[in-house]
Amino acid sequence: MLSADDDDGFSFDVDDILKNIFSGDGMHDFFSDAYDGMHDFFSDTFVGERYYYVGSSERLPNGDELVHGRRGRVIGLASDPLLWSVRFPGNEADADVHFGLLSSRPPRPLPDGFLVGDTVYYAGASGDGLEFGLRGTVVGPARAAEGLTVLFDGNKGNVQLFFNKHPFSREPPHLLYYTGFALDEELYYNGTGTKFDNGDRLVYGWRGRVAGQAAGDFARTAVAMRFAHNQLPRVCYLRNLTRDPPPPLPGGFAPDDLVYYNGSSSSFDNGDVLMFGERGTVVGPATLASHKGKGLAVLFDGNKGTVQVFLNQLSREPLPSPPSGEYTWPIPGFSKIEETKLSSPTFQAGAFNWTLDLYPKGDDQQGQLSLYLSAADSATLPEGWARHASFTLTVKNHLEVVTRSVTKRAQRNGANNQTRVGGY
Numbered sequence: 001m002l003s004a005d006d007d008d009g010f011s012f013d014v015d016d017i018l019k020n021i022f023s024g025d026g027m028h029d030f031f032s033d034a035y036d037g038m039h040d041f042f043s044d045t046f047v048g049e050r051y052y053y054v055g056s057s058e059r060l061p062n063g064d065e066l067v068h069g070r071r072g073r074v075i076g077l078a079s080d081p082l083l084w085s086v087r088f089p090g091n092e093a094d095a096d097v098h099f100g101l102l103s104s105r106p107p108r109p110l111p112d113g114f115l116v117g118d119t120v121y122y123a124g125a126s127g128d129g130l131e132f133g134l135r136g137t138v139v140g141p142a143r144a145a146e147g148l149t150v151l152f153d154g155n156k157g158n159v160q161l162f163f164n165k166h167p168f169s170r171e172p173p174h175l176l177y178y179t180g181f182a183l184d185e186e187l188y189y190n191g192t193g194t195k196f197d198n199g200d201r202l203v204y205g206w207r208g209r210v211a212g213q214a215a216g217d218f219a220r221t222a223v224a225m226r227f228a229h230n231q232l233p234r235v236c237y238l239r240n241l242t243r244d245p246p247p248p249l250p251g252g253f254a255p256d257d258l259v260y261y262n263g264s265s266s267s268f269d270n271g272d273v274l275m276f277g278e279r280g281t282v283v284g285p286a287t288l289a290s291h292k293g294k295g296l297a298v299l300f301d302g303n304k305g306t307v308q309v310f311l312n313q314l315s316r317e318p319l320p321s322p323p324s325g326e327y328t329w330p331i332p333g334f335s336k337i338e339e340t341k342l343s344s345p346t347f348q349a350g351a352f353n354w355t356l357d358l359y360p361k362g363d364d365q366q367g368q369l370s371l372y373l374s375a376a377d378s379a380t381l382p383e384g385w386a387r388h389a390s391f392t393l394t395v396k397n398h399l400e401v402v403t404r405s406v407t408k409r410a411q412r413n414g415a416n417n418q419t420r421v422g423g424y
Helices: 014-021 025-045 175-179
Strands: 003-005 011-013 050-053 071-077 083-087 095-098 119-122 135-141 147-152 159-162 186-189 207-213 222-227 234-237 258-261 279-285 295-300 307-310 347-349 352-359 370-375 391-397 402-408
Touching (some): 119 147
Antiparallel strands (some): 003 011, 119 135, 135 147, 222 234, 347 352, 352 370
8 A cells, every 4th residue: 555645744545546536436526527627628729619621521321411621610529528519511410520630721632633522433453342434422632642532432431542553533434445455355465474472473375354444654555454363453564465365385385384494504684594404484485586486485493584595495304414523622731831822733524624713811812711613714715705503612621620611503603704603
């Protein structure tokens, strides 16, 4: 129990006071007194003042309306202290309005010149309770980003439409006018296959139906398509849609076929690497002029982007492993070496000639050993050559029985006439 004394020796128990306030009649009296005090303050401060309604327009059960931007006079507190009774012109009864939806200043104009009561039409893909061409009425601004709050015909609740996300127009939309295709028309996808995070896909040759106009900058170059196997409508460029089935892929291949690469190793600016024997998935026809009719678009395992590959560079069966090799370079008296760089004898591995370059104190002379794998015959190779290899470099200290290794997969900056391959 807590107690307190004043200077005259009068004592009181804090626990008893709290129990009295928060029990039965005490609780009621406490909040009743607080409410009476709030009511007196409210009456002296707000009653009779005029405020603007800044929420979304709505029709009340008795037929009265709350209209965005309309001004009314505060009559008093409602039963809930957060609700104010407001008398708006044209209404039969006072409306209970949350005080957060009232402002002493007129609301800002709606974006893009829209007015409350304007008619708009939904021009996006059908779904989630909205159909392409559905008509609605503007009832206020969107609550977050630039947009509008709209009550669509036949709906009970309002919908937030954002200019950068949801296509809508002042006039009934005509999909055919923009794209040449009609709503619900059946079309075939003839573009490169794509996978989405939620599992949806676009597959060469799939048939779907036009679900509506694409949003924003895509409105005149794409449409939203609904495919049977997908959860959501997907935006497809007009150039990748046809009314007739697309031609079969060259070489008798089909989408999702597994293939193996049997050409020369390559690397790409995005960091992707294509190695002999790599497995990939056919995702569509080649689109490069040099490859059309003679190649495929393939997504290889571990890569980010697709690669255009000629048919004669692909196999349906796994390929034998590329040649490999192993070389050990013993270095006697290593601790007494004074040279800044040592090069091993030339050795052959994987049908190529190599050397090892060793910097006992590091190639930057910072005291850290550096070891690199280099092409031994680089001086005789043609300009622009590249050689890709997967390798392991290991340094073993026989005195301390310590081994350190580094493993490198073929990479974009592979061995060439300007760059050594990996190391440490």
